[in-house]
Every structure is written in structure tokens, then in C-alpha cells.
Amino acid sequence: ALLGSGLIAHRLTLSLGTLSAATAEVAAGHFDRPITVESRDEIGELARSFNAMALELRRLEGTKEEFFASVSHELRSPLTSIREGAHLLRERVSGPLTDRQRRLVEIIAAGSDRLLGLVNQILEVTRLRAGVLPIQRSRLELDTVVARAVDELRPRADQAGIVLEREQSGDEFTCLGDEDRLLQVIVNLVANAIRFTPRGGRVVARVIATSAELEIQVEDTGVGIPASELAHIFEPYRQAHGDRGGTGLGLAIVRGVAQAHGGRVTVESQEGKGSRFTVLLPRT
Numbered sequence: 394a395l396l397g398s399g400l401i402a403h404r405l406t407l408s409l410g411t412l413s414a415a416t417a418e419v420a421a422g423h424f425d426r427p428i429t430v431e432s433r434d435e436i437g438e439l440a441r442s443f444n445a446m447a448l449e450l451r452r453l454e455g456t457k458e459e460f461f462a463s464v465s466h467e468l469r470s471p472l473t474s475i476r477e478g479a480h481l482l483r484e485r486v487s488g489p490l491t492d493r494q495r496r497l498v499e500i501i502a503a504g505s506d507r508l509l510g511l512v513n514q515i516l517e518v519t520r521l522r523a524g525v526l527p528i529q530r531s532r533l534e535l536d537t538v539v540a541r542a543v544d545e546l547r548p549r550a551d552q553a554g555i556v557l558e559r560e561q562s563g564d565e566f567t568c569l570g571d572e573d574r575l576l577q578v579i580v581n582l583v584a585n586a587i588r589f590t591p592r593g594g595r596v597v598a599r600v601i602a603t604s605a606e607l608e609i610q611v612e613d614t615g616v617g618i619p620a621s622e623l624a625h626i627f628e629p630y631r632q633a634h635g636d637r638g639g640t641g642l643g644l645a646i647v648r649g650v651a652q653a654h655g656g657r658v659t660v661e662s663q664e665g666k667g668s669r670f671t672v673l674l675p676r677t
Contacts (some may be wrong), residue, residue: 472505472512476509480502483495521645521650535570535575535674539559539561541576554592555592557598563603564602568675568676575650575654575674582598585643586612586668590616591615596611609674610669613667615668616664617663618662651672657672657673
């Protein structure tokens, strides 16, 4: 009797452990890993119910992404037309503008630029999650890409009163990758660092060459990320500090582009002291 009870307890423990692990996967957004059902008892019935729930969540997730993609696609064309029209007015193609008209045109241009950027981010996240984002690989010098990103964002850093620096370690920075996508990764990380670093702080964009891979590090002396949020910051629409603006899509795009290159992203952070994001990329 004792042996039988022990066997039953052992089987229950294993089954509940499997269910617990599967629950964690669903909580992390992975709905395509069903539990293997091997029994017809209550545990087996619970596993079948769990699989049905995960399947429904997967369907709802797909519906949500299709909706976002469809709406974003429909918004993209009229927003582009509004933006281009505002830019033409700003350049006085249709004639001179009064001061009031010029201010209104500036508001329209800035708003349409911001909305078009959000729409493009939603489309990119949807393509990344579907695994269909086009990656155009070519031989490039990663240190040059980092330099481009720093030069692009230096005026923003200067305006915010932040020291923006670039460092490199190693000699050979050649890799195969999509230069525009990798530039987007670095710009997203550096722009985030500037936004979350107080005036007088420091942001460093660093590229490190090792024999097997290349590292891009973006380090700041900013507000840091709460420990409870570190496991979730790469999820779409998730923000550790929602009061500082942003869409919650930038880090999801960073991770997706890195993974599309066969790489990965890590983060280290301490509240009140700053953060360091590291993108690790294979050379080929």
C-alpha cells in the first residue's frame, strides 16, 4: 500500500510539475507547446483542458496581430499623404504662409510623422513575430554602423544635456547583416538610453569584437529598470516607465531583429544607477 501510494504521489508530482512549466510558457506568450496527455484520469482531463485553453489563446493572439497589421496597413497610406502634404506646405510649394499657418503646418507634420512611425513599428513587430521580416544580408563594418547611430542621435543628446560617447574594443568588426536593421537596433537602444537618463548623465555606445561574435553594448547612467520588469521588457507594448513616453515596441523590435540575425539580446540594470543592453551577433 505504501509503495502504491508513493508511486501515485510521484506521478502526481511529475504531472503537476509539467503543468506548472506549461503554465509558465503560456504566461511568457508561448501558446504552441501543448502538454502530452498520457492518461484518462483527472490529471489527463486537466491537461486536455489546459491544451484547449492554450489553443484558444493562440487563436486570439493571432486574431489580435492580424487586426493590428490590417489597421496599420490601412492607416499607412493616408498618413503618408498627410505627411507629404504638410511637408510641401512647409516648403511653401503652394505659396507663402502666415506665421499662424506655419505653426499649424508644423503641428500637422510632427503629428503625422509620429503616427506613421508608430504604424511602421506595429507592422514590423507583427512581421517579426510571424518570422517574415525581410533581412537583406551583406558584408558590413559594425563599428561604422554604430558611429552612424551615434552621429544621428548626438543632437538629441546635446539638447537633453547628456554626454554621448562611442567606444570600441578589438580590431575586426566585419559581419554579415542587414545594415539598415542593425542601425535601427542601435538607434532604438541609444534613443531609449537618452530618454531615461537625467540631464548631466552619460550614455555610451560600444562595439566589441571577439573571435566568434560581435557585441553591441549601450550603457547609461539613467533611472534603471525595476527588477520585476526585467523579464518582460522585450515584450511588445510593455513599458517599465510608462510616464516617459514611447510605444513599448522599440525593445521588441531590437530583440526580433537580433534573433533574425541569429543573435540575442541581454540586459543588466539597477534602479537609480543605470542599464546596459548587449546585442550579441554572429559574424556570419
